[in-house]
Amino acid sequence: MHPQRLGYREIAAALRQDIRAGRYPPASVLPPEPELAQQYGASRSLVNRAMSLLAAEGLVRPRQGRGTIVTWLPPMLHSAARYSRTTRERDGNRGAFDSDVKAIGLEPQHEITVERAVPPAEVADALGVAHDELCLVRRRRLLASGIPVRINASWFPLEIAESTVLEEPGPVINGGIKSALSNLGYRQTTASERIVPSRLPTEAEASVLEISPERSVTEIVHVGQTAEGRSVEVTTTVAPAHYLVIEHEFPLT
Amino acid sequence: MHPQRLGYREIAAALRQDIRAGRYPPASVLPPEPELAQQYGASRSLVNRAMSLLAAEGLVRPRQGRGTIVTWLPPMLHSAARYSRTTRERDGNRGAFDSDVKAIGLEPQHEITVERAVPPAEVADALGVAHDELCLVRRRRLLASGIPVRINASWFPLEIAESTVLEEPGPVINGGIKSALSNLGYRQTTASERIVPSRLPTEAEASVLEISPERSVTEIVHVGQTAEGRSVEVTTTVAPAHYLVIEHEFPLT
DNA sequence: GAGTGGTCTAGACCACAGA
DNA sequence: CTGTGGTCTAGACCACTCG
Structure with a gap:
């Protein structure tokens, strides 16, 4: 899916852009971290760290057991x-x-x-x-x-x-x-x-x-x-x- | 030094308190991460993650090769x-x-x-x-x-x-x-x-x-x-x- | 129980600064 | 060169939610 190895900031940036572009609309659920890890060719730890960035920014709200909800509002x-x-x-x-x-x-x-x-x-x-x-x-x-x-x-x-x-x-x-x-x-x-x-x-x-x-x-x-x-x-x-x-x-x- | 295993949020909280209390004054340099890891009985990865939290809050500014500077101002x-x-x-x-x-x-x-x-x-x-x-x-x-x-x-x-x-x-x-x-x-x-x-x-x-x-x-x-x-x-x-x-x-x- | 995110380790390699 | 933080992995275990 993604040719190059991406850093966690880059993964966060990619997801950020997807969210702002409406690919993942507000209140929807993001794909699970293992799936994203595979998409980006990275370990889950890395995706998890990227997710922490987005969560601190408020674009996203990860919840144990439930998945990661998009909380960004345009x-x-x-x-x-x-x-x-x-x-x-x-x-x-x-x-x-x-x-x-x-x-x-x-x-x-x-x-x-x-x-x-x-x-x-x-x-x-x-x-x-x-x-x-x-x-x-x-x-x-x-x-x-x-x-x-x-x-x-x-x-x-x-x-x-x-x-x-x-x-x-x-x-x-x-x-x-x-x-x-x-x-x-x-x-x-x-x-x-x-x-x-x-x-x-x-x-x-x-x-x-x-x-x-x-x-x-x-x-x-x-x-x-x-x-x-x-x-x-x-x-x-x-x-x-x-x-x-x-x-x-x-x-x- | 610290009896219990602490989570990275707790390590961050401890450092936060130390900084606000003046134990690490503004513009001073924090102990290196390996040393803090030993103090808290945790891996360096964990201390590093705690540091990311503090950096995002603006209490601290880690610089490669130079150490971590306290940027908090009272x-x-x-x-x-x-x-x-x-x-x-x-x-x-x-x-x-x-x-x-x-x-x-x-x-x-x-x-x-x-x-x-x-x-x-x-x-x-x-x-x-x-x-x-x-x-x-x-x-x-x-x-x-x-x-x-x-x-x-x-x-x-x-x-x-x-x-x-x-x-x-x-x-x-x-x-x-x-x-x-x-x-x-x-x-x-x-x-x-x-x-x-x-x-x-x-x-x-x-x-x-x-x-x-x-x-x-x-x-x-x-x-x-x-x-x-x-x-x-x-x-x-x-x-x-x-x-x-x-x-x-x-x-x- | 199966799947989610939350946390943690041990170790590795890299980039950078300074002696 | 040494020591710093920056990044990354592979794997593990846990806590939580839902069917």
Whole structure:
């Protein structure tokens, strides 16, 4: 099949190209490693090492006993402007996510849970609540044909969110979270974001996103404030690195 | 030395901890792989695989014949607010970078080149010039004790920058680029940025940043515009992923 | 049970840097 | 020349999934 002996980087490159070219579509299963080894005239160890590269890049997700699933999603999903401020505020990206995923022939899925919990210290500080204070948290997990693409957690002080529309379970809040908060008398006028482009996932994140522990993630922490300077919403986003592109625009003084 | 047999992830974890704890400081050289193999009671193959993990994370840079150099830099350099808008505009981050690097006991270095070149299509489009039009480009490479930390390229239309202070070589432009452009009659009022948190480097980038091809990078494309909507400056930043943290604040409408 | 990926070894050869 | 990391093999055993 392949005339020359290839190195594991070259095997990875070949598979990478096949995947991006659509020869192995997203959510499909790659041929087993022994078969690929034969195709490329290499040992299975070598193919396995090539696979580790692709897994770390996020193109692929090997699972013991089940085979290796293609987790690469074409640029459409990452691409520009969709995650811009206006869209995000309008509907929490739900619509944009759904149409992006459908556009590449996959099935968008949402999992939403609403609960009361003590936020991590970083979030508590941003919200200005005590480290042991219960808050309301709305968690979402977005998937494309079973591939986890992003997780969100939106935190609100109980004082604000208790027994409001925010505490209702269900996939959509009419007009979005910021609109709902505004109706409750907490209109946000400024927001700040901290972006960590790449870090290793926590164990919990790796498990929920179904990625290997060495696959890095991008984290965005969004804090919304009212005109009085009160932080009323902290939303954290964690996605496997490369599933996100971020755009923003700002005035220069 | 180590009672139990460790897996390569565990060996990597042990080394990771040692590095972060300062047992192997930045820019120092790790013990050779055979020695580590003996320490951990494992084969060299295993240690080598652990090293691949650390290299992909960017904690370490193994070089044939020379040994494995620690390239991890403590959070101080990444940490918040330093790369915020105000600082970046003030002095192109030069001061902040120098003091960050010195604070961890390393030597900051800058390499600056100024030349005329045809920009990549993406930059040409952003500047609104033809794809074959010569532009002025100021390139910088920032290093900490020989470890490349970041590369920048600032592009300007020749029409604006020809024979101005922007074309002078040398490390600093008094007051920064935006100030210089303002003095030339091109005051910027808005900027937009596109952030690609994680992607594989081009060959050229991997070479200039001295990273392996599978070590991902973060890219920021910054476009500055005048009140008339003319793009007068495009600055691209590429850094090994995890050397950057980004913060910004914006008004909500 | 059969087939998948996950891990590991022992040893080998190579490319490169430096004394 | 020696010692470094880079690559590769052949084979082994394990853990997991599914029929």
